[in-house]
Amino acid sequence: MKKFSFAPEKDVDVIAVGRIAIDLNPNEIHRTLDKVNTFTKYVGGSPANIAVGLARLGKKVGFIGKVSNDAFGKYVADYFMEKGIDVSHVTPSSDGEVLGLTFTEISSPTESQILMYREGVADLALAPVDISEDYIKRAKFLLISGTALAASPSREACFLAMTYAKKHDTKIIFDIDYRNYTWKSKAEIAVYYSLAGQRSDILMGSREEFELMEMLDKGNDIPDYCLADNYLFHGNQIVIIKHGKKGSLAYSSDRKAYKVGSFSVKLLKSFGGGDAYASAFLYGILEGWQMPTSLEFATASAARVVSSHSCSDAMATAEEIISFIADSNEAGTVIEEIPWNQSIEGGRSCR
């Protein structure tokens, strides 16, 4: 696939837009939240996790977001600075908006859920006035996280950021990132997700998130490659559809398709894999790696995070990911190029 190229004056690798929140993950696991007494606090929020992942991998990362004007807002901003993430465009909310909280429930060795407190959150108060064209102009990539489209003025801020990105040849990654809070209808979700997806260069999401973007009913038999074609037609360079433990499918504009398995790990929580995957995949693209290498690297990082207690804190260095791959039994067997119409299970769709 043609490698992305960037003007030399672009001195920031990725600017992420969206929520910075706090994860409260249970110290007592394999029980429901009502039976949990203590939690460990981590920085959270999907785009924040991705930003941390990229910074941990040594990339130059910026962030555009709003945080609460209180101790939690200071905590997350300080954490970003400690990780080397630029916070010049992370601003405190002015009308008492709060930081989002996510309680993870690890109810069994195979099941986990999240309970999010997002009423009056600061991240959705991000407004067009907070979006700097000069800042975005400096970035190679702009990461838009789907939940930031769930309400105004954050929605308009994101579309303005994408307009500036297009104007200055900053490539757009749209991580669909669905959280079932704030959205008012399935139609609203589909309209805004598909508008953002059609404007992106790299589009990634779980199969369920693609189905929401296309307003497909559960149990539909639309093949993954058809979902990908919808967006490659609009100019996407890469479309990645994630399938949890089964792995992921990746499609590139040069009509190559890849089936990616997953690495065997002891699952602790099924959250965070997508954020680790996104940060490590984007690292590979920024390094100029070919798709298979970037996809394997991403899958390894994801496996590490789903077997860890945190998301942000568990993000790995390149050396840690490379040694994880080397130590695993699946090294070199996780990724294969497949016919365009092959499904994640291996069958071929007749369309």
Ligand SMILES: Nc1ncnc2c1ncn2[C@@H]1O[C@H](COP(=O)(O)OP(=O)(O)OP(=O)(O)O)[C@@H](O)[C@H]1O
């Ligand atoms: N049980 C597992 N074991 C190993 N790897 C896993 C497991 N679950 C997920 N992964 C890895 O994480 C990747 C992304 O996971 P998933 O499909 O859940 O995405 P997501 O829903 O976007 O994740 P997130 O919870 O971060 O939003 C998968 O493609 C796979 O590589």
Ligand SMILES: O=C(O)C[C@@H](O)[C@H](O)C(=O)CO
């Ligand atoms: O995405 C969220 O806001 C929750 C995350 O912080 C949490 O770590 C998770 O679910 C990872 O995707």
